[in-house]
Amino acid sequence: MExxxxxxxxxxxxxxxxxxxxxxIVLIFLYAFNTSNIQSWPIPGLTLKWxxxxxxxxxxxxxxxxxxxxxxxxxxxxxVLGSCAAFAIHRMTWFGKEVVSLMFVLPLALPGIIxxxxxxxxxxxxxxxxxxxxxxxGHTTFCIVVxxxxxxxxxxxxxxxxxxxxxxxxxxxxxxxxxITLPxxxxxxVAGAMLAFALSFDEVIVTTFTxxxxxxxxxxxxxxxxxxxxxxxxxxVVSFVILVTIIPVVIAAxxxxxxxxxxxxxxx
Amino acid sequence: MxxxxxxxxxxxxxxxxxxxxFWRLPGLRSLLLLTPPLAWFVVIYFASLVLLLITxxxxxxxxxxxxxxxxxxxxxxxxxxxxxxxxxxxxTLLLAALVTLTDALLAFPFAYYMARIAxxxxxxxxxxxxxxxxxxxYLARVYAWILILNHSGVLNWSLQSIxxxxxxxxxxxxxxxxxxxxxxxxxxxxxxxxxxxxxxxxLLEAAGDLGARRWRAVRDVVLPLALPGVVxxxxxxxxxxxxxxxxxxxxxxxxxxxxxxVVFNNIGIxxxxxFAAALSMVPVAIMAVxxxxxYRLGAFEAM
Numbered sequence: 001m002e003x004x005x006x007x008x009x010x011x012x013x014x015x016x017x018x019x020x021x022x023x024x025i026v027l028i029f030l031y032a033f034n035t036s037n038i039q040s041w042p043i044p045g046l047t048l049k050w051x052x053x054x055x056x057x058x059x060x061x062x063x064x065x066x067x068x069x070x071x072x073x074x075x076x077x078x079x080v081l082g083s084c085a086a087f088a089i090h091r092m093t094w095f096g097k098e099v100v101s102l103m104f105v106l107p108l109a110l111p112g113i114i115x116x117x118x119x120x121x122x123x124x125x126x127x128x129x130x131x132x133x134x135x136x137x138g139h140t141t142f143c144i145v146v147x148x149x150x151x152x153x154x155x156x157x158x159x160x161x162x163x164x165x166x167x168x169x170x171x172x173x174x175x176x177x178x179x180i181t182l183p184x185x186x187x188x189x190v191a192g193a194m195l196a197f198a199l200s201f202d203e204v205i206v207t208t209f210t211x212x213x214x215x216x217x218x219x220x221x222x223x224x225x226x227x228x229x230x231x232x233x234x235x236x237v238v239s240f241v242i243l244v245t246i247i248p249v250v251i252a253a254x255x256x257x258x259x260x261x262x263x264x265x266x267x268x
Numbered sequence: 269m270x271x272x273x274x275x276x277x278x279x280x281x282x283x284x285x286x287x288x289x290f291w292r293l294p295g296l297r298s299l300l301l302l303t304p305p306l307a308w309f310v311v312i313y314f315a316s317l318v319l320l321l322i323t324x325x326x327x328x329x330x331x332x333x334x335x336x337x338x339x340x341x342x343x344x345x346x347x348x349x350x351x352x353x354x355x356x357x358x359x360t361l362l363l364a365a366l367v368t369l370t371d372a373l374l375a376f377p378f379a380y381y382m383a384r385i386a387x388x389x390x391x392x393x394x395x396x397x398x399x400x401x402x403x404x405x406y407l408a409r410v411y412a413w414i415l416i417l418n419h420s421g422v423l424n425w426s427l428q429s430i431x432x433x434x435x436x437x438x439x440x441x442x443x444x445x446x447x448x449x450x451x452x453x454x455x456x457x458x459x460x461x462x463x464x465x466x467x468x469x470x471l472l473e474a475a476g477d478l479g480a481r482r483w484r485a486v487r488d489v490v491l492p493l494a495l496p497g498v499v500x501x502x503x504x505x506x507x508x509x510x511x512x513x514x515x516x517x518x519x520x521x522x523x524x525x526x527x528x529x530v531v532f533n534n535i536g537i538x539x540x541x542x543f544a545a546a547l548s549m550v551p552v553a554i555m556a557v558x559x560x561x562x563y564r565l566g567a568f569e570a571m
Contacts, residue, residue, distance in 0.1 A: 002385060002482060010381040014394070017378045021401045021453065024412030027422065031415060040420035081305040088302035100302070103309055110552065111511020113528045117548050121323050121541050122316035141313050144305060202405045204514060209535065221407050225414065225518055238408040249403040253396070
């Protein structure tokens with residue numbers, strides 16, 4: 001075992017890192033209640049007025065609606081395509097398996113800017129107007145990877161003998177899927193969907209390259225911070241986004257025992 | 269004999285021949301399942317990447333801003349010859365390396381405590397404490413640092429209250445270093461922890477039996493075994509910093525332009541997609557080399 005002082009020092013280190021990790025997040029929540037519209041520390045008092053100002057803001061509401069729309073559609077499409085990919089790769093034995101599986105993780109392995117700019121070049125070359133649809137296509141591409149990773153990880157831990165046993169007992173393909181496979185992988189599929197939505201809801205890099213005139217919530221935040229405008233509302237919106245991304249992740253972590261959320265999301 | 273081969277007929281038994289077919293020919297099932305996602309990736313994503321590569325070898329007419337589809341290497345020549353681009357690439361690389369090193373130093377003792385000293389409950393708690401900031405909105409966390417580092421922010425207030433002069437690091441490269449290190453730290457802790465957890469305690473005991481002091485055992489036994497995990501984490505910290513352009517815009521200053529910023533400006537304002545494409549090949553090439561080295565160091569098994 002480590003000596004006494006080593007343990008004390010390590011404990012201190014862990015405490016400091018935790019303070020480092022959480023101070024900015026706690027501060028954001030505090031600033032959302034700031035009475036002043038000047039963002040300086042210490043804040044003079046607490047108020048709820050920026051919450052109602054944010055809810056009344058038509059720009060913010062429409063950006064939120066777009067983010068929800070994009071996130072839900074991208075997640076739904078990714079759910080189907082990502083699960084299909086995971087099932088296929090899991091069963092594949094031929095040599096192309098490595099290549100195909102590498103291809104499915106590429107959107108997370110390459111910097112987000114590469115995915116963004118290549119989709120932008122693709123759309124502009126193909127004469128496709130940037131719109132809500134192009135945002136959805138961009139988001140779906142990296143959401144597929146998240147679902148794929150989660151479902152594949154679960155399939156690898158699932159015993160094939162269960163399926164064989166069910167078939168020996170006379171179950172047909174559909175029955176095996178409904179009664180055996182689906183219950184075994186359901187939580188991984190849901191976890192994958194949760195993480196995909198969280199990723200989509202917060203995504204900004206790919207979105208800047210695939211959005212036309214429309215604003216998702218992160219694009220609205222990015223614009224407002226860059227111009228230094230409407231910062232009181234930004235505080236509120238940003239706190240809200242933290243909550244919206246955290247809640248699905250907590251659910252996903254519960255469903256997969258922490259493993260799913262730890263499969264690092266590098267689509268930024 | 270025939271009875272064995274013939275499958276029992278049941279209601280809705282139409283599916284039986286199909287599933288039997290899939291069972292005997294798993295390749296067919298895989299193919300059917302694989303086609304839709306693969307089509308998406310090939311038609312949209314892969315075509316985009318290939319198009320990007322091709323576009324990098326085109327140029328635009330400086331007067332009409334139309335793309336001229338003639339194969340040439342002018343864009344690459346421009347990137348190599350103009351000192352401004354060399355500076356930008358150098359700055360991006362340097363900062364990515366610095367952030368990676370910082371995160372490795374910050375993360376290792378944390379991960380070590382998590383994996384080897386913390387109780388089971390403490391482990392779960394710390395794991396959650398690392399995952400929460402990892403998933404909490406990227407923009408929110410960058411923005412929080414603007415509030416902390418600005419002239420009348422928490423940092424200067426804290427410095428003042430302990431009698432130190434204010435530090436004006438807002439909107440500088442130092443600010444970028446702090447913010448990047450903060451944002452990607454969880455990406456380093458998770459794989460480092462995973463690698464450290466897999467080092468069996470018995471190896472350390474063996475080292476101790478052979479007369480090694482604890483520090484020596486950590487240095488000569490744990491560190492080499494945990495290295496793949498740290499390298500796996502470094503892939504994220506390095507690649508994510510290399511491709512970022514949001515943080516330089518928000519917390520950087522006049523001399524903080526990154527590769528990503530030039531790429532973005534050439535897409536939006538200058539509308540020179542070929543040049544943007546050529547420049548974006550720089551991080552791709554760097555990452556390709558980095559990944560090969562990481563693979564050799566066994567980082568992929570540690571992920």
